[in-house]
Amino acid sequence: MPLPDYALCVGINRYPGLTPLQGAEADAQAFYDWVTSTGGVSQANAKLILSAQFSAGAQVANAKPASQEIWDFFETLRAAATANNANTTFGLTAGRRLYLFFSGHGFSPTVDASGVLMANAERDTPHNLSPKAWADRFYENGLLEEILLFQDACREQVSDVDVTPPYFKKSVMPGWRNRKRFYAFAAKSPLLAIEKPIAGIVRGVFSATLMAGLKGAARHPVTGEITETQLKSYLMANMSALMSSVELANDDYSQRPEVLDLDPFVIVPAASAAAAGATSFALPTSPATFPVRVAMSGSGAGAKIFDGARNLVGTSPSGVTEWNLELPLGFFELAVPGQDGKLFKVSGAHDSTGQPEVVHVG
């Protein structure tokens, strides 16, 4: 029997000691729904933790989820690893893949560290958990083979708060070469992640983009897979498409996520990506091609476009000053007789109206 996959999805809207959020729970719910369907994690191995699951009247100090609720899930991983060690040939390994999804208030004491505030946090007692520190610890300990971390939280620079370290002990287990990590944060330090109504529901901009990508928009048009590179490219190119011009003009708001694509691997296989279905908001789910506008100098006669592998993908119509065509993601070369070739890239970016961005050449 193969090793199972696990998922922890945490969304915290209710912070009795801080300003509340509106979209964090919807983000976590959306990720949970995806990961337990397309993502292939059984519901028995997936944990959804929302602040709405706990009493609303609790004092700040007793508000939940606190670290304890998160740790409970981590303890199930430890128990699974212990059981595998005793009963199978897998060794001290809990599973194949772990998805960690966190949405809530966050902060960043240094550029390389960040924490998500728990529901019992206050300004002077900032109870927090560092998903990245835990993900790193699972990776170091070899508790899982693949760790995917998605964190939709601000990384405002709060330089007087230390992140709480993971309490699992560090142990360096063999098998480093086979382990893989992919971490994506809504913001890099010290920027703010924003939430806003998207298709009638308040969502984190990062999470909404992530879900569109995982549901198929980030898949490669040829292979159909979503690899770490495809997902990173999609997130980097498209998060800003869900932001208004006013939001884009605010230097404190994150327009692009911070993505650490540390190892090459397939995040969503081709069949799963194709079956994921559409999102309910503006970003398209399966962009096969994107518009390209080539400004022709002279007659433009005989201009040709070749793809990254030198295959001819288009020949210009004669007598036009502007050549409009549709091309898939990739690199291309425009060859015009008597001129140097021009290289261009179709990145799959969308504009702020959700429409594919036109690639201008020449």
Next chain:
Amino acid sequence: MSAEHQLTIQSADPTAEITVYDASFNRVARGVGGYRGSHPDALYEIRVRTAGTQEGQLISLAGDKTVNVGPVAFASPVPLTDTTTTDPAHEAAVLRACEAPISVGSGSGLLIVVRDPSGGEPSTRPGSPATGLSLIGADGTAVYDVGKKAAIDASGRSPVAAILVHVNAGVYRLRMELPNQPSRERSLVASPGWTTQCFMIRRSFREQAAADLAHGSLSLSQLGRPFAADDKRTRLSEAASYALANNRKVTQAAARALMEEKFQDPMLGLLVGHLLLRDTPEASILGEVVGNLIKLLGSEHPDVQALMLAASSPDAPSSVTQMPMLRASWDAIVARTLTQPSLVPAQSPAALVSARVLPSAPWLTWEAADAPTARQADAKMAVLRGFLNRPAEPSLEGAAQYRDFSFSAPSPPTLDTEDRAELARSLGVPSSVLDDMLSKLDK
């Protein structure tokens, strides 16, 4: 099957991280400082990253090809050429400061520069960029009021404050005092024959604008040598300090660059020493780096002492009394206190602030010991309480259990060696401070 061609990439930045992507956006090659390999005839994208800034270019590999990549224009607190923050007015202001040093001692120099960010809209922030900044001795005595006395130049798009102070060799502190906020400090070590150049950017902190102590730039130049905006060593140090703070893997390239500079740049040496300790602690070059640093800066320099301790140098000090400049140095000292609790002697300047270390990188900062509203110690206590609320470790079957029927007062929570190391590193506190915090939990 398409032909293979040789692709050679040469970067002007020795520590530039180079990645090659194919037309499916898959990563097909990586290198640091340069790359050489063969690939099929096709189109590729080369991305080059230095100090957090990435630039890309598409190439057509139709035959063997050499691509020369220029210096990446990253943002720097130093008005270096080939950066996005280069500024002739700021460079001129720094040069003027170098020509008219203030003397409160001799033998060493401290160049302190605070810039408003260049570019974009002209700055409208009032007052000196160095407002609230002062230079003090390690014992707290005032040395120079940078905020009030440093020359301000507002001829460019944004103002800059710059001052060169000649001092006796020793450990000094830069202190930032702002209304209604705890004072913060960092170390500036003045080494004999060297000028320590500290560049900072003025940023907004809770509606107040002030020099950002934690994220500036430090470099060392020989005493009397004026600031040089095209100094490639300073550029290298910038990239190396970014790598240290952001866990970028450029250690071997940085070490090679240091060797090519004949180990003559002490700041680069300190940074490479810590990168080696982090990534390849067994590397034989580490001892050479530490040995050269002792020759250049002396064994009294707290950052050199930290490297001597971490590298298990036979001449490693038995005590460290001053705060180092780098957070990585402090982490090395803290780690050593777990087996050598007396390393930071009680009542030493370092011990007096060691409970108030802030989580900054790459530079070490802390709340001042006499700050009336200091609360850093309480924040650390909250983290400690959170850590100790963890579930109990599963007990080992058959392990012996102790029974204790005594009526003695409850003892502090016990932590094993690994827990103590984890907490000391995360909180940035030496062993003695951790024990003190644990004892307070019971009260």
